[in-house]
Amino acid sequence: MRTLLFLLQKEFKQIFRDPGILRVIFMMPAMQLIVLPMAADYEVKNIKLAVVDHNRSTYTQTLINKITASGYFQLDQYTASYKEALHEMESDNADIILEIPLGFEKDFVKEQQAEVLIAVNAINGVKAGLGAAYLQSIITDYNQELRVKFVQLPRVNHTPAINVTYSNWFNPLMNYKFFMVPGILVILLTMVGSFLASLNIVKEKESGTIEQINVTPIKKYHFILGKLIPFWVLGLVILTIGLSIARIAYGIIPAGSLFTIYIFAAVYLLAVLGLGLLLSTYCATQQQAMLISFFMMMIFVLMSGLYTPIDSMPEWAQWITRFNPVSYFIEVMRMVVLKGSSLADISRHILIVLGFAVALNTWAVLSYRKRA
Amino acid sequence: MKQFLSFVRKEFYHIWRDKRTMFILLAMPVIQIIIFGFALTNEVKNARIAIFDQSHDAATAGLLTEISASKYFDIQANLHRQQDIDAIFKSGQAKMVIVLPANFQSDLQHLNQVNVQLIADASDPNTATTLINYASAVIRDYNQRLLQDQQIPYIINTQVRMLYNPQLKGAYSFVPGVMAMVLMLVCTMMTAITIVREKEMGTMEVMLVSPVQPLKIVTAKAVPYLLLSVVNIISILLLSVFVLDVPIKGNIVLLMGESILFTITCLSFGLFISAVTDSQQTAMFISLTGMFLPTVMLSGFMFPVENMPLPLQVISHAVPARWFYQVVRSVMIKGLDITGVWKETLILLGMTVFLLLLAIRKFKIRLA
Numbered sequence: 001m002r003t004l005l006f007l008l009q010k011e012f013k014q015i016f017r018d019p020g021i022l023r024v025i026f027m028m029p030a031m032q033l034i035v036l037p038m039a040a041d042y043e044v045k046n047i048k049l050a051v052v053d054h055n056r057s058t059y060t061q062t063l064i065n066k067i068t069a070s071g072y073f074q075l076d077q078y079t080a081s082y083k084e085a086l087h088e089m090e091s092d093n094a095d096i097i098l099e100i101p102l103g104f105e106k107d108f109v110k111e112q113q114a115e116v117l118i119a120v121n122a123i124n125g126v127k128a129g130l131g132a133a134y135l136q137s138i139i140t141d142y143n144q145e146l147r148v149k150f151v152q153l154p155r156v157n158h159t160p161a162i163n164v165t166y167s168n169w170f171n172p173l174m175n176y177k178f179f180m181v182p183g184i185l186v187i188l189l190t191m192v193g194s195f196l197a198s199l200n201i202v203k204e205k206e207s208g209t210i211e212q213i214n215v216t217p218i219k220k221y222h223f224i225l226g227k228l229i230p231f232w233v234l235g236l237v238i239l240t241i242g243l244s245i246a247r248i249a250y251g252i253i254p255a256g257s258l259f260t261i262y263i264f265a266a267v268y269l270l271a272v273l274g275l276g277l278l279l280s281t282y283c284a285t286q287q288q289a290m291l292i293s294f295f296m297m298m299i300f301v302l303m304s305g306l307y308t309p310i311d312s313m314p315e316w317a318q319w320i321t322r323f324n325p326v327s328y329f330i331e332v333m334r335m336v337v338l339k340g341s342s343l344a345d346i347s348r349h350i351l352i353v354l355g356f357a358v359a360l361n362t363w364a365v366l367s368y369r370k371r372a
Numbered sequence: 373m374k375q376f377l378s379f380v381r382k383e384f385y386h387i388w389r390d391k392r393t394m395f396i397l398l399a400m401p402v403i404q405i406i407i408f409g410f411a412l413t414n415e416v417k418n419a420r421i422a423i424f425d426q427s428h429d430a431a432t433a434g435l436l437t438e439i440s441a442s443k444y445f446d447i448q449a450n451l452h453r454q455q456d457i458d459a460i461f462k463s464g465q466a467k468m469v470i471v472l473p474a475n476f477q478s479d480l481q482h483l484n485q486v487n488v489q490l491i492a493d494a495s496d497p498n499t500a501t502t503l504i505n506y507a508s509a510v511i512r513d514y515n516q517r518l519l520q521d522q523q524i525p526y527i528i529n530t531q532v533r534m535l536y537n538p539q540l541k542g543a544y545s546f547v548p549g550v551m552a553m554v555l556m557l558v559c560t561m562m563t564a565i566t567i568v569r570e571k572e573m574g575t576m577e578v579m580l581v582s583p584v585q586p587l588k589i590v591t592a593k594a595v596p597y598l599l600l601s602v603v604n605i606i607s608i609l610l611l612s613v614f615v616l617d618v619p620i621k622g623n624i625v626l627l628m629g630e631s632i633l634f635t636i637t638c639l640s641f642g643l644f645i646s647a648v649t650d651s652q653q654t655a656m657f658i659s660l661t662g663m664f665l666p667t668v669m670l671s672g673f674m675f676p677v678e679n680m681p682l683p684l685q686v687i688s689h690a691v692p693a694r695w696f697y698q699v700v701r702s703v704m705i706k707g708l709d710i711t712g713v714w715k716e717t718l719i720l721l722g723m724t725v726f727l728l729l730l731a732i733r734k735f736k737i738r739l740a
Contacts, residue, residue: 018651028661032557033516039688040671041679078530079612089535090706092698112526119533123538123705126415126502127676132532143528162480162515163437163487164508168494169461179496191660199653286652287565289397293662294557299407308412309499311419311467313445317411331464338495341462 003218007226017232025196029238033181033245040180044130050077050085050094055104063142069096072134076306082119089121096120096131108146136358170338177250181334183306189235190300190326193269195293197231202289205280223253224365228273235269246337255340264332264346267353271325274360281367284362300326327357346359375584379592385568387596397562401554401604401612408550409616416502417444422466424451431477434490438514439470444506461493468492468503480518493695499682509575536705543616548700549673551608552693555631556638556667558601561659563594563642568655571646586735594639601635602628621707630703630713633720634696638663640727641692647734695719 016022049067053060068075077094079085088094096310099117108114118135122128171178204210213223239262246252254261276293283289301318302308304326310318321327328349335341344352382399387394406572423439425432440447451457460466471489479486490507535722537544556629567590570576579589605628612618620627641663649655668674671693677685688694695716702708702716710717 018653028657030434031614031667032661035684036665036669039684040675041682046676046678047653060393083720090702090708090712094707108526108528113529114527115529115531117531117533122537122540122544123701124545124676125413125537125542128534128537129415129540130505136530136532139528139530143526146528147526161485162511163485164511165487166490166492166504166508168492168497168500171494171497171500174494174497174500176497179498195656199656203653236580270463285390285569286656287562287569288390290459290561290565290652290656291393292662294561294656295396295400298404298553298557298664301668302408307406307494307668309416309419312413312415313411320407320411334495335464339462339464339481339493341464345463 004222007218007222008229011226011230025192025234026241029192029242030245032188033184033242034249036184037180037250041176044127046074047073048093048095049074049133050071050088050097051075052079052082052097052099053084054102055100055103059105059108060100063139066142067135067138070134070138073215095127096135098135158364178252178338179334181246181250181252182337183330185246186326186329187238187301187306188242189238189265189269190272191297192238193231193235193272193277197227197273198279198289198293199286200285201277201280202283206285215354220365220368224277224368227277231273232269236265239265252337254337256336256342260336260346261333261344263343264329264350267350267357268325268329269299269351271357272361274357274364277364278360281364300324303327304330306330325353328353341353376592377589379584379589383593383596384520387651397523397558397600398603401608404550404554405547405608405611406615408428408546409612412546415542416447416499419467419499419503420448421442421445421467421468421470422449422451422460423447423470423471424457426474427472427476429477431480432472435511435514439510440508442506444483457491464673467499468507470507543618544705545673547612547618548697548704549671551605551631551700552671552673552696553667554604554608555601555635556663556693558604559597559635559638560642560645560663561656562597564645564655564659565652566593567646568649568652572651587732590643593687594643596637598635602632605631620704621702623709627700627703628711630717634692634715635721637692637724640724640731643731644727644734647731666691670694670698673697692720692723
């Protein structure tokens, strides 16, 4: 026990001696938590619209007014030809082109049928799909209005109608930040945990000091605990800072209990640190360790459900996410912070992550011994 | 020149010797393109939903068949009490609940009017909006079918044309993004770390006392990564064409040229980082915070730049990946030629020169 205390003292001293790393540990998460959520907004709005109106009648004018009044579109271009509009799209000055043919008004009144063309920049499929859908629904509404003018509809509605009403729970204002901030906090915790721990040990290897420790009577588990505990504590401190920032900067107050979050985080950090430890036993240089943890981190982050929904991934990819500790923590954070889920609701997640923690740490300790 | 080349050769040996690193550097883009090309999509499908059907009649059964037939929804549970809605959201088993009122069919037949309520878990606002849109559309279709035989006059038909990506595949926007990420990782981080490593180990001092110019020593370290990146660019392009079916519409020479330009920008950034840091750990964290996260967040590849608050839009102009991403989209997917991307090219070129000058300046200070 005394040995462990001395080791811990040494580790903490080492961490706090390097001001650069310290700044990184505390400033980086704080900065990112403040800045990044502002960038993360998927909501489809401000769609740049280019109109090619060959008809130029009061009809088309009303339609265009309706479109701009909807709030989704900003009318950026009025071009004389489709070709010109296409050119604007190529240079990203337009997302959607609406082309109204010359005979629009005449066709509508005489033939009772008219046509408009919508051309969408579909490189970003989601934006394209939603943008086209918004535009079409505005046109449909407008069509309805015109029809009422031409056709005298019966007073009593004889057609059966299913009305749809909807409500958004847990985040009624649809604030995207409420969704992103807890997730970003998880990423920061993971980075600090796994990266710093693995680098720290590899650094000792690279500079040869690990040999010195190996020849002292310090037990292996002392050494490993001595490496784990400081970063575990640091992780919890960062979590606390992160939660405070979420509260102060974004007004996010967890709907569930803080206790639940900390319990999960405590287990989670063990798993992540175990991963860092494992990496460090297999790597000889810091460069290798960084590259590998970076590589894994990239996959972990991008396949965590932070940016894209896991449900939409193909089956094999969903299997990968089951072995991704990050995805569990992100889900838990969102559940507890936004929906107020309880310890019982996330018990499955805790058990799985505990399993990761045990497996990774055991593996790490075993392979560490072999090398000593 | 000969000196320089032998230094380059030395660096090559260094990389070549470390097989594990080599393997990761070359395999990474391949794995990432495959995983992200197939797995990352903002599209919502197979969303887990629950049904609270208080009616259980023929009309609701018809509607539910319609809903379960759609690829967007995956019905997970049938609820029986109002309280179950809250519980199923809290346990995370459903993203939306469709509430069908009692007497659905009879209301529809006799009152010609019935209400369906959609309750979405808006903790994920994007998915919530999309699900509500999809569900409304499915219900509208079902409704339409009920009044099929009525002819409606005065119709405005809309013809929709999806340009560049008619199947709305996610890979079209992810391939350029992954290219930017991989190139940056290999070039910026690896270059920065290799040089700082020499400093940390003290071997830099040894080299600096040799008669070779310090600038040459440092450039020699960057060259192998430039070549590695070219290999990576080629493998990414091959994969995207043959595995992901994302075609190269523009001129391939132009695309390669632009990629190499971006590679050099990243190398310069790596050189700059190595000039201002002394430890590998700090170098790594700067590359990480200076490159990886801004690239993912601010380049426009994940989130639309025009949605960001103004200060961030301004910052995003300083992220090289933003311009590269634009170039790859324009050349590879839209098929534009140099006249369509000259502005971005000039910006990247400017950034490169600026970073290089900055790095050289810092190195000189260290030598004094």
